Amino acid sequence: MKTVRLSMLASAVMAMLGSTAALANQSTVDAISQFHLNYSVKDNFAAQNGVDCAKLGADWASCNKAVVKLTNNGEAVTDKDWAIYFHSIRPILEVANDQFKVTHIMGDLHKLEPTDKFTGFPTKQSVEIPIVNEYWQLFITDVLPRWYVTADKATPKVIANTDTEDLSQFVTPLGDQWKRTPDDKNILMTAEARFEKNSDVKTLNVNSLRGQIVPTPLEVKVHGQDVDLSKGVKLDLSALNGDAQNAIKARFALLGVKEGNYPLHTEISSNAFTGDEAVEGAYQLRIGNKEAVITGYDQAGVFYGLQSILSLIPTEGPMTIAALEAKDAPRFEYRGIHLDVGRNFHTKASVLRLLDQMAAYKLNKFHFHLTDDEGWRIEIPGLPELTDIGSKRCHDLSEKTCLLPQLGSGPDSNNNGSGFFSRADYIEILKYAKARQIEVIPEIDMPAHARAAVMSMEARYDRLVKEGKEKEANQYRLLDPTDTSNTAGVQFYDRTGYLNPCLDSSRNFVDKVIGEIQQMHKEAGLPLKTWHFGGDEAKNIYLGTGYTDQKKPEAGKGIIDQSNQDKPWAKSQACQVMIKEGKVTDVEHLSSYFGVEVSKLVKAHGIDVMQAWQDGLKDAKDASIFATDHINVNFWDALYWGGFDSVNDWANKGFRVVVSNPDYVYLDFPNEVHPAESGYYWGTRFSDERKIFSFAPDNMPQNAETSVDRDGNVFSAKSDKPWPGAYGLSSQLWSEVVRTDSQMEYMIYPRLVSVAERAWHRASWEQQYQAGREYKGGETHRVDVKALDSDWQRFANLLGHRELAKLDKAGIHYRLPVPGARIASGRLEVNTSFPGMVVEYSTDNGKTWQRYDDKARPQVSGEVQVRTASPDGKRFSHVDGVKA
Incomplete structure (x- = not known):
């Protein structure tokens, strides 16, 4: 009895001590969470300034120096039982303060913790932790928010000043640290540089824009008279189904056109079209004094004809449009945008707004990237773990309840790091798209970028094994338990980032997911035509x-021990059996092999088209080995890395090429070369509306005359191969550093309007591809740049005078361009990339703002700040300054 009492007493004492320790740890966590954290980039040329980046194992021997500074304004903290978890897209190669160490956890998640030499955080003092990162840090969004601190049995807390989307709250402005290399030839966009860049774009008389439709029609004849719509329109939408009618009515109402007397008739008559105009989406439009008539080749043609009328609707002044006649047909059958909701989730409301804008600008393919390593975003009946675990991120290092935090999401699930579309949500999106003539192409990314699925199915496996259902547990398992491969994906996930293509259970999983998503499409009345x-x-x-083995080092590369690095699935027994049986040559061919296998499942479901990113099919002989009728490839080689030539290979192998070049149409890349801009930039340092507008997607070499490479250098381009032509054009929005809906819209708009222009309309200055013809930037002058510049001037004025106001009406949080400015002879001169925009200036550091009048050109002295305002006056651009 005494022994029992002593045991109970000991347990009580231990529980009390544990509780006391937990309270102490929580106290430490709470204290550190109130520290002020500052991150500053110190040197992007570390390799040239004494740091042996190669020895540190940096890709291409490139690294940068930064400093993390923690300022303790409270009581001293001496406890060593804590860790700060933080997100970094750049691997940490070295910590130059022996009181601290950094450990890579998974993906971008790292852990900073004290060493035995830690002496504490003194009161009212700062501690600096110099670090060396791989590559470079050129834009503020290279630094991710929501650093958080935790300890044993303590609740994690975000360090307060990092819990923000305003990164300037804890990141020192990069200042001069904006070049990738010392000989970087890009131009920093200061106010003066912008002024020079914008100087050839003049403000056109609004009357000269009369009758202009966006995107530009194939053929249009504008008449002298105007049509008054102030008394409203009488819509005959009998050629459209009910949902499409409602979509059109909603757009008319949004733009302020009421129901009234002016007749607007619609009809479908395919016989009215011949030759190149007899295609899906073609229409004829006649706007006269008494009525407007739209004749469509099909229902899509009628819909686009109506959008052309809506394009003419003014946003201010009299409600009149030009009388005109137009014949029009789309340039490409595939005109799309890809939206990544896997890395960070974007809400249903933002997706519906995107579909509205796609419809307005005649885009017809919505490529919905629903899964990735960091998140699974669609409910699949029968597989609840995919959303119960795979759609959530939180601080659970065991990953039994959620995925690890990534990409600035911090320890909690209350932000866009977490989220998913229910089955009902997805069906609603499909119906909304159908009404707007848009095909939804779901992408379930595999076999790489699959960690959310893999970890979810591991959780399912564990649950069912515990229930004694081992056969059921293995039905959809995506990992081979024998696979001990040491591998790292491009975003630094281990082997759990790859679905195993050698398992029957992987095929079971794919078949299940295709079937469930297909059923949603059937219920929505929008057939699943394309599987990505x-x-x-x-x-x-x-x-x-970019890496070399330590036993045979090569100059200019990161030196690592490659002997312990494996290719994906190299040590999977299931894959080794397949290789021995001759089903696949080696593990490198598994991705393309799995693509063929998935195509068989896609075809079995009655789906005629499969689509993929080009590298996923790189080992395929040609398109004929796939089971589906057609194979689309998103082509994403940067042009200056040889994409002007390699694009031909895909088309000549029978693939339908969807041009998706990162250096032109990746909308997650920065708008301009300035550290305060946001986005990834591995393919180019900027892509603005003008650059996208100048893109020649059907003659890749031509772009060498009108563009530069990532470092601002001219390049040459030619291909000796035949070019059958592109199937389509797609822009891409990846969401690694696009965490919120407003950030998403900031990156997409108004660049998407330029994408739509090139997808719908082939300009006169775009040359026909000719095998063997070489284009050299700065040397050859084959492109009619005067015609290009004149075309852009027209388009830029349409954006500034009309299209931005329409985005305002739709509630779109688009990017407002920062003005260009200079002071000449004491007078302020300002311009914008889109003439017609309202510009404001301040002479008292932003306390008061005045509207700029270019005719007056005010006399100023000292520093002057400038900004643009949205047409509705509710938002403003970033502020920049110029000095007298």
């Missing part, structure tokens, strides 16, 4: 060309 396989980046980054 994904297929990209199934490789080990440490076996890439």
Whole structure:
């Protein structure tokens, strides 16, 4: 009895001590969470300034120096039982303060913790932790928010000043640290540089824009008279189904056109079209004094004809439009945008707003990237773990309840790091798209970028094994338990980032997911016509060309021990059996092999088209080996890295090429070369509306005359191969550093309008592709740049005078361009990339603002700040300054 009492007493004492320790740890966590954290980039040329980046194992021997500073304004903290978790897209190579160490956890998640030499955080003092990162940090969004601190049995807390989307709250302005290399030839966009860049774009008389439709029609004849719509329109929408009618009525109402007397008739008559105009989406439009008539080749044609009338609607002044006649047909059958909701979730409301704008600008393919390593975003009946676990991120290092925090989401699930579309949500999106003539192409990315699915199915496996249902547990398992491969994906996930293509259970999983999503499409009345396989980046980054083995080091490369690095699935027994049986040559061919296998499942479901990122099918002989009728490839080689030539290979192998070049149409890349802008930039330092507008997607070499490479250098381009032509054009929005809906819209708009122009309309200055014709930037002058510049001037004025106001009416949080400015002879001169915009200036550091009048050009002295305002006056651009 005494022994029992002593045991109970000991347990009580231990529980009390544990509780006391937990309270102490929580106290430490709470204290550190109130520290002020500052991150500053110190040197992007570290390799040239004494740091042996190669020895540190940096890709291409490139690294940068930064400093993390923690300021303690409270009581001293001496406890060593704590860790700060933080997100970094750049691997940490070295910590130059022996009181601290950094450990890579998974993906971008790292852990900073004290060493035995830690002496504490003194009161009212700062501690600096110098670090060396791989690559460079050129834009403020290279630094991610929501650093958080935790300890044993303590609740994690975000360090307060990092819990923000205003990164300037904890990141020092990069200042001069905006060049990738010392000989970087890009131009920093100061106010003066912008003024020079915008100087050839003049403000046109609004009357000269009369009758202009966006995107530009194939053929239009504008008449002298105007049609008054102030008394409203009488819509005959009998050629459209009910949902499409409602979509059109909603757009008329949004733009302030009421129901009234002016007749607007619609009809479908395919016989009215011949030759190149007899295609899906073609229409004829006649706007006269007494009525307007739209004749469509099909229902899509009628819909686009109506959008052309809506394009003419003014946003201010009299409600009149030009009388005109137009014949029009789309340039490409595929005109799309890709939206990534896997890395960070974007809400249903933002998706519906995107579909509205796609419809307004005649885009017809919505490529919905629903899954990635960081998140699974669609409910699949029968597989609840996909959303119960795979759609959530939180601080659970065991990942039994959620995925690890990534990409600035912090320890909690109350932000866009978490989220998913229910089955009902997805069906609603499909119906909304159908009403707007838009095909939804779901992408379930595999076999790489699949960690959310893999970890979810591991959780399912564990649950069912515990229930004694081992056969059921293995039905959809995506990992081979024998696979001990040491591999790292491009975003630094281990082997759990790859679905195993050698398992029957992986095929079961794909078949299940296709079937469930197809059923949603059937219920929505929008058939699943195209399945996107994904297929990209199934490789080990440490076996890439920028690294070299320590036993045979090569100059200019990161020196690592490559002997312990494996290709994905190299040690999977299931895959080794397949290789021995001759089903696949080696593990490198598994991605393309799996693409063929998935195409068989896609075809079995009655789906005629499979789509993939090009590298996922790189080992396929040609398109004929796939089971579906057609194979689309998103082509994403940067032009200056040889894309002007390699694009031909895909088309000549029978693939339908959807041009998706990162250096032109990746909308997650920065708008301009300025550290305060946001986005990834591995393919180019900027892509603005003018650059996208100048893109020649059907003659890739031509772009060498009108563009530069990532470092601002001219390049040459030619191909000796035949070019059958592109199937389509797609822009891409990846969401690694696009965490909120407003950030998403800031990156997409108004650049999407330029994408739509090139997808719908082939300009006169775009040359026909000719094998063997070489284009050299700065040397050859084959492109009619005067025609290009004149075309852009027209388009830029349409954006400034009309299109931005329509985005305002739709509630779109688009990017307002920062003005260009200079002071000449004491007078302020200002311009914008879109003439017609309202510009304001301040002479008292932003306390008061005045509207700029270019005719007056005010006399100023000292520093002057400038900004643009949205047409509705509710939002403003970033502020920039110029000095007298």
